[in-house]
Amino acid sequence: MMIKIKTSKRLFFLLLPVLFLCQSAFAATPVKPTIQVGSYHCPPFVIKHDDGTYSGLSILLWERIAEQLGFQYSIKDLGLKELLQAVSTQEINIGISCLSITSERELILDFSHSFYETHLAIAVKKQGYLASVKNIATNKHLLTVLGFVFAAAAIVGAVYYLLEHKVNEKLYSKSSRRVRLIEGFILGLLFITKGPFNYFEFKTLTGRVITVILAIATTLFIASVTAVLASTFTLGLLSSDIKGPNDLANIPVGAKETSTSSEFLTNHSIVHRTYRDTNQLLQALEANDVEAIVADDAVLKYLIKKSKEKGEYEDLIVLPYQFEKQNYGFAIEDKSQYAEQLNRALLKVRKSPEWRQALHEYFAEK
Template identity: 55%
Template sequence: MQLRRLNQTVSTILLLGAMLLFSSLASAQTSFKVGSYNCPPFVIENDDGSFRGLSLLLWQQIAQRLQLEYEVSQHELEDLLEQVSNNNLQVGVSCISITPEREQLLDFSHSFYETHLAIAVKPRSVWSMVKNFLTNRTLWLVIGIVSLIACVVGFAYYRLERKVNDKLYSMPTKAGRGIEGFILGLLFITKGPFNYYEFKTLTARVITVLLAVFTTFFLASITAVLASTFTLGALTSDISGPNDLRGKRVGAKTESTASSYLQQRGIRHRTYDDLEGMMQALARGEIRAIVADDAILKYTLNHTDSEDQYSGISVLPYQFERQNYGLVLPENSPIREQLNQALLEVRTTSQWQQTLTEYLAQ
């Protein structure tokens, strides 16, 4: 009798244990924890509090292939990386750059998007444009070179023609004739060669022919230099690339790749928790430039609801500091190999290419 009761007790315990184990396995199947943070167009928060975006669509297709049921929670970037590192999250999904520093604490999937850093600026006012034009060093260097050559050419013709050419030198005073000589040299350099028969001496005519060849190339060179210097972008902003950021008020997101880039190069900058705060600071003139991911900057400008507020803000065409986005995983994640295989499969589908076009088309 006691043996029977003991067997029943053992059977009950085993049954309960099996039920608990099954329950645990079922729970494990449905509690795959995914972390994300808002980063348009890769993760976009809707008005109703739900989320969509490139990275979430990518993860959704990967999870379908791996037959994973999951739940997504939202975090700030720093907290997201920490939660993944501590194994509180199984994967982080957003616009997370693959960097050597992060690889020391985390694992990454294969890259699913290649991008680069870019700079956003706001054009100056009309007065600032005029001031920028008048204080441009290249402009004054060109003026100095042209004036010097005009003086040399004018002096040479003056010495050769002053006594025999009343047509070119008609002023009664030496100072007047000197000014005439300078004007002659200036016109020769800026307008092009004169007709050689307007000069009386053979030496002046030979110099005229030689200068005709010189001024052809000189004018072309000066035109090219001024054209590249005084483009609309150069007039409206004195920032054309990362080398121009030193000494300027620059903004970057906290704990971002852009912030690390600026810090490594000794460029002082202000950090912001989100891109919207940076854009508003740029619009108000609190900062002169924003350094961030190119795709994110362009998407924000093209899809913002505050068109008037951000009017005039543009992304410079300069590309630098290439980077790759990946899904972030805890070290030695057991699903890394399967996840990478699924990711590569998704990247080759026409659906993924179409999604990229829909979200990132300018």
């Protein structure tokens, strides 16, 4: 019996260092932190599927960051207002979606580095062809350009009339002075819109010298007028009287609640209706509850494009005006211990081929 006891003690002392080493090894193994994540549906940055799973650019970025840093996490679905509040009160550690970095939000929480840049945009519903013709005919910019063209034609026509009408029967073939004045105006109009006449069409030396000078000036003038008219007709065919954010003041406008779009409209004293999410915003525009909506350009274009692929919202368009730049970032709790690690991982993911490919897949025109 004594031998067995001595053997047991000897075995215990032999195994003791092994047990100590094992305990130290387990103690040294880092426990992966669990991050509480909040998000909301905002295609193509966060797309929540019917089965409760998520995809999108922001989700991809966060997944790769979590992999690099060894984070475990759970995602909680929240509205924009609730998400910002939850991060500011540290109920959740991070908010991921299409969150614009603003000074107002920086007062209550922190942001990661920016990972995507866009701007605010205006979406409207196209009208019919008669409305398009009306928009073009009443366009103040177009009327100003046409008035300038006719005034320039009258001046050029008058100068050539004074110089040439007595000696140039080819250009001024009628005997009536009134008709000759009309011929002079037509000459000036052709000169302005079509370009200079042949040098030898004019009999007087002064007329020929002016022709050479105007040949240079009208070439630039015609190019400028053509560009202005093309732009005006293109915008007119968009069937919208809205030429920028200042035109929103006198029409019903919608924006997402608590969004930078709503803040922009409020700061510019533009009364507007607010909606919980962008889908409700698009529905309101489609139903003519509002005449225009303001939201982030990237989000609007993606949602309208995807809707048109399904045969929905076919009359909705995003106007070609850029204003109020937006930079997206992750909302993180104030003085987060993970901020530096997160930013370093974020910058690394942004340089990866996978990220560039994802941008192409979501935003490439098809």
